[in-house]
Amino acid sequence: MKKIIIIEDEAIISFSYRLQLERMGFDVIGTARSAEEAEEMLRTEDPDLLIMDIYLKGAKTGLELAQEIHRNKEIPILFLTASTKPEIIEAIRALKGCSYLAKPINSDSLEDVLQRFARQPI
Amino acid sequence: MEAIGRNIRPEGQAERMHKFAHDLRNRLGGIQQVLRSVREDIDAEERATLCEFGEKQFFKAMSDVESLLDDLGVDRNPALHDVTVVRAEELVHTAVELMLHRTQRKEQRTELTTDPELKVRVDIPAIEQLIAGLLSNASKFSPKGSVLRVTLERAGDHAALSIEDPGVGLTAADLERVFTRYAWLSSTSTDGEVQGRSSLARAHACARSHGGALVATSDGPGHGSRFTLRLPLAD
Numbered sequence: 280m281k282k283i284i285i286i287e288d289e290a291i292i293s294f295s296y297r298l299q300l301e302r303m304g305f306d307v308i309g310t311a312r313s314a315e316e317a318e319e320m321l322r323t324e325d326p327d328l329l330i331m332d333i334y335l336k337g338a339k340t341g342l343e344l345a346q347e348i349h350r351n352k353e354i355p356i357l358f359l360t361a362s363t364k365p366e367i368i369e370a371i372r373a374l375k376g377c378s379y380l381a382k383p384i385n386s387d388s389l390e391d392v393l394q395r396f397a398r399q400p401i
Numbered sequence: 402m403e404a405i406g407r408n409i410r411p412e413g414q415a416e417r418m419h420k421f422a423h424d425l426r427n428r429l430g431g432i433q434q435v436l437r438s439v440r441e442d443i444d445a446e447e448r449a450t451l452c453e454f455g456e457k458q459f460f461k462a463m464s465d466v467e468s469l470l471d472d473l474g475v476d477r478n479p480a481l482h483d484v485t486v487v488r489a490e491e492l493v494h495t496a497v498e499l500m501l502h503r504t505q506r507k508e509q510r511t512e513l514t515t516d517p518e519l520k521v522r523v524d525i526p527a528i529e530q531l532i533a534g535l536l537s538n539a540s541k542f543s544p545k546g547s548v549l550r551v552t553l554e555r556a557g558d559h560a561a562l563s564i565e566d567p568g569v570g571l572t573a574a575d576l577e578r579v580f581t582r583y584a585w586l587s588s589t590s591t592d593g594e595v596q597g598r599s600s601l602a603r604a605h606a607c608a609r610s611h612g613g614a615l616v617a618t619s620d621g622p623g624h625g626s627r628f629t630l631r632l633p634l635a636d
């Protein structure tokens with residue numbers, strides 16, 4: 280079973296993602312609300328995928344966090360973002376192993392992209 | 402006088418924003434009413450009606466946002482990334498495999514007819530996602546056990562990929578709005594899947610950004626639908 284960490288600053292949204300992911304058969308091994316919490320979690324956990332918002336609590340954005348994580352580990356990251364600014368999407372696509380879904384997220388699209396992840400790296 | 406965005410002149414800006422705010426308040430008000438009502442002691446049918454109404458209000462609100470951004474001329478289409486020459490057949494096979502979880506669950510079969518010679522110059526992940534999205538919709542809006550037909554053929558100097566389903570079909574009004582972001586269409590999915598087809602607007606924009614096109618046809622409700630993606634052939 281693929282292991283996922285959710286990094287999302289809104290607890291209810293994070294909870295909702297968790298329910299959907301678990302129903303799809305993924306193992307959500309943790310949730311973090313900020314880049315700092317995520318970095319702490321990644322010292323001990325070894326997820327197969329991170330699901331991350333772009334704008335998080337704390338000083339760092341999701342994009343900055345992704346760049347730092349990738350200096351140590353090549354973990355695929357799925358960004359869930361409400362931004363439609365082309366430069367944000369282009370920045371995500373420029374990161375190796377990263378993909379995105381535009382918010383609002385519907386469960387079918389989330390399942391489609393995660394099944395893609397389960398079959399091949401994102 | 403300098404225009405603001407493509408379609409709004411300065412003198413019309415306040416009026417446009419008032420209209421947007423008015424429409425958005427109405428949609429949010431509708432959603433608030435649904436949230437209040439579902440807490441009441443109501444039966445399952447009333448609850449389903451309320452939830453459908455709430456979802457329609459959500460789609461309308463999203464559509465209002467997109468219309469405003471269109472009127473302001475705000476670009477939301479990312480540039481193509483790593484454009485590469487690839488055999489179109491490979492893209493189709495990958496997309497079919499990516500959607501196996503959906504087609505297998507509904508015991509649907511994908512019938513493929515492809516021309517292995519056709520090559521296109523594309524942003525591979527973007528086009529794979531586009532084709533997978535079309536297959537996902539074909540599956541969602543078709544009954545269990547149905548056959549989805551995928552045909553890749555040469556059409557002049559383009560590769561033409563058609564995805565044909567025997568599903569619920571589209572009305573003439575649906576066809577006019579099918580590539581509009583967050584348009585609420587009359588057709589319903591067949592196994593409780595998410596109703597929206599918001600990926601189609603992005604797919605349409607993606608096809609155009611490749612110099613191609615995406616068109617939808619249907620003989621009407623109950624007669625299935627066909628989506629055809631045309632991409633210029635690589636030299």
